[in-house]
Amino acid sequence: MCVVALAHRVHADWPLILIGNRDEFHARAAAPLHAWEDGSGIVAGRDLQAGGTWLGVHGPSGRTVVVTNVRGAMPDPAKDSRGALVSDLLRGEGRFADPSAEDLPRFNAFNLFAVDGGAARLLTNRPVPLIVPLEPGVHALANEPVDAPCPRAERLRAALETVVAAGADPASLLDMLMAEDxxxxxxxxxxxxxxxxxxxxxxxxxxxxxxxxRYEAGGRPAGTTALEFHIGS
Structure with a gap:
């Protein structure tokens, strides 16, 4: 996921809105959005290479997490999986269910939003390991260090902020995310x-x-999944 925006407790109808694009090699196998069948309660796509995910919701609790990588940092295959960090945070179980700043260098470079109930946090390990609570508002990340300007993150943040201010349907933002211009x-x-x-x-x-x-090489449409469920059910 290379650009993402979060509206946290500011939209009249939807106190949580999360929208973004995942950019990745087309050859890297992934399963579409679905309710995982492992008893975890996670609803997400799934990276079939490492087994984790980039964006998901935990159905029983409503925990919501999304991760981006950070450009310019050479991946180290010996480090722990960023997708596993997302999965642990979603489940609220596992080695990294409640990471400290000291845990964050164990992963390749990343930025992450985690929402749990009324609380939201930013986690990152670039330029330094950091866990920061987020105030209600509209926030955005891309694959840049959090202290660096990022025009595409600002573009998506501003678009989501406009939707929030108007009390409009956030679904319109999906068209913007694939705009040819x-x-x-x-x-x-x-x-x-x-x-x-x-x-x-x-x-x-x-x-x-x-x-x-979903999209395949060249940006050609490759399918859509739409799911509705109730948190806690």
Missing amino acids: DPALFLRGDIYGTRASTLALISADGRARMTEH
Whole structure:
């Protein structure tokens, strides 16, 4: 996931709105958005190479997590999986269910939003390991260090902020994420590009909606999954 925006406790209908594009090599196998069948309660796509995920919601609790990588940092295959960090945070169980700043260098470079109930946090290990609580508002991340300007993250943040201010339907943002006139948000590469656009919504009364548009090489549509469920059910 290379650009993502979070509206935390500021939309009248949806106190949680999470939207973003995942950019990845097209050859890296992934399962579409689904309720995992391992008893974890996770609803997410799944990286079939490492077994984790990049964005998901935990159905029983409503915990919501998304991760991006950080450009310019050489991956170290000996480090722990960032997707496993997301999975542990979603489940609230496992080695990294409640990581400290000292744990964060164990992973390749990343930025991450984690929402649990009324609390939201930013976790990152670039430029330094950091865990920061987020105030209600609209926040955005991309694959840049959090202290660096990022025009595409700001573009998506501003678009989500407009939706929030108008009390509008956030689903309109999915069209923006694949706009042909905005290559900064949607990458149409044949080898590496945008693989999925995902929108996750949770209402004040616990209704959850998730929509995932998938793409293959060149940005060609490869399917859509839309799920609705109730947190805690």
